[in-house]
Every structure is written in structure tokens, then in C-alpha cells.
Amino acid sequence: MNHRGELLSLLAQKSFALGQFKLSSGGTSDYYVDCRVTTLSAAGAHLTGLVFLNEIRNRGWNPAAIGGLTMGADPIVTAVSIASVLEGTGEIEGFLVRKAEKEHGMKNRIEGFKGKGSRVVIVDDVCTTGSSTIQAIAAAREFGFEVTGVMCLVERLEAMGRPAVESEAGGAPFVSVFTSDEVRVRHVELKGAAK
Numbered sequence: 158m159n160h161r162g163e164l165l166s167l168l169a170q171k172s173f174a175l176g177q178f179k180l181s182s183g184g185t186s187d188y189y190v191d192c193r194v195t196t197l198s199a200a201g202a203h204l205t206g207l208v209f210l211n212e213i214r215n216r217g218w219n220p221a222a223i224g225g226l227t228m229g230a231d232p233i234v235t236a237v238s239i240a241s242v243l244e245g246t247g248e249i250e251g252f253l254v255r256k257a258e259k260e261h262g263m264k265n266r267i268e269g270f271k272g273k274g275s276r277v278v279i280v281d282d283v284c285t286t287g288s289s290t291i292q293a294i295a296a297a298r299e300f301g302f303e304v305t306g307v308m309c310l311v312e313r314l315e316a317m318g319r320p321a322v323e324s325e326a327g328g329a330p331f332v333s334v335f336t337s338d339e340v341r342v343r344h345v346e347l348k349g350a351a352k
């Protein structure tokens with residue numbers, strides 16, 4: 158199995174759950190993808206870094222940095238920056254966007270990489286309404302980054318967040334690695350095989 162297939166299986170096994178869940182937007186859903194269980198696992202972090210890096214390179218984006226809204230983006234950002242060193246394809250720095258500006262110290266909203274004018278990729282683990290991704294894009298632009306692409310690990314198509322994200326991205330492509338439907342199908346397949 159390739160890295161993308163392995164990552165899909167991990168998400169399906171570790172992160173996907175059926176049930177009644179309240180979402181960040183205030184909506185409800187009959188399923189949830191707790192991506193952090195995957196992106197913070199040793200194997201999942203490794204695969205996440207490789208799969209995102211591969212997508213970034215295949216699209217020819219060549220960003221100076223990758224970043225996103227804490228905390229869904231946190232493990233993805235670190236995984237990609239480490240993978241960029243290990244793969245020797247050119248280093249990609251990391252930054253995180255706080256939900257609100259820090260009130261003491263340097264009073265930062267953006268933590269980590271601070272190369273104003275640099276090309277960056279914005280990431281999140283899940284895109285539902287797109288509100289979190291949109292906040293990260295807006296904060297990155299306000300800081301002085303140029304957003305060259307936007308990525309999420311799992312896109313929940315039924316929530317129809319894509320048009321809003323694409324509008325905020327202003328022409329930068331929005332790429333999802335998986336749809337939640339793909340994760341659900343793999344989850345059901347693996348459950349069936351385990352019986």
C-alpha cells in the first residue's frame with residue numbers, strides 16, 4: 158500500500174467514529190473524525206508529513222513555510238517541516254496561528270516562522286464550514302504572507318465549506334487529501350474485515 162492508502166487506513170481505524178457529535182460550528186453530525194489520534198501517532202505523523210509534502214511538491218508550490226490555526230494544524234505543520242528536512246527536497250518552515258492574539262510577551266498572533274512576504278501553505282486537519290481555515294488564511298495575509306495553497310487532511314463535503322474557503326483563498330488552490338466519505342467507506346471496510 159502507498160503512503161496515502163496507509164494514512165487513509167489509519168484515519169479509518171483510529172479517528173473515525175459513528176455517533177452523535179456537536180461540531181465546532183455549533184452544528185451536529187452522526188460521525189466525527191478525530192484526526193489528532195492519527196496525526197499525533199508515531200506512524201500517522203510520519204505518513205502525514207510524507208503525504209502533505211508529496212502533494213505540495215507535485216503541485217509545484219515551493220512554499221517557504223506551512224502553517225495553520227492551532228490546534229488542528231499543529232501536528233501537521235510539524236510533521237511536514239520535519240519531512241521536508243528528512244526527504245531533502247528543500248526545507249519548509251512552520252508557523253501556527255493563535256485563535257486570538259497573545260496578550261503578553263511579544264503579543265503574537267502568528268508563532269514560529271515570520272518571513273514577511275514569503276509564500277506559505279495554509280493547513281488544517283478538518284474542513285467543515287471552513288471557518289477555521291478562513292481565519293488562518295486571513296491572519297496569514299494580515300501578517301504579510303502570500304498564500305500559495307490551502308490544504309486540509311479531511312474535507313466534510315456535506316458541510317459545503319469549500320466555496321467559502323476558495324473565496325478567501327482568492328485564487329490559491331484548496332486541496333483536500335481525503336473526503337470524509339472516503340474515510341467512512343474505509344472504516345466500514347476495515348470493520349467488516351475484522352468480523
Ligand SMILES: O=P(O)(O)OC[C@H]1O[C@H](OP(=O)(O)OP(=O)(O)O)[C@H](O)[C@@H]1O
Nearest residue numbers: 181182228229283284285286287288289
Ligand atoms: O471548518 P470548521 O467549521 O471551522 O471546523 C473544522 C475545525 O474544527 C476543529 O477544530 P476545533 O474548532 O474543534 O478546535 P481545536 O483545533 O482547538 O480543537 C478542526 O480541527 C478544524 O480546525
Ligand SMILES: O=C(O)c1cc(=O)[nH]c(=O)[nH]1
Nearest residue numbers: 180181189190191283285
Ligand atoms: O466540524 C468539526 O468541529 C469537526 C468535525 C470533525 O469530523 N472532526 C473535527 O475534528 N472537527
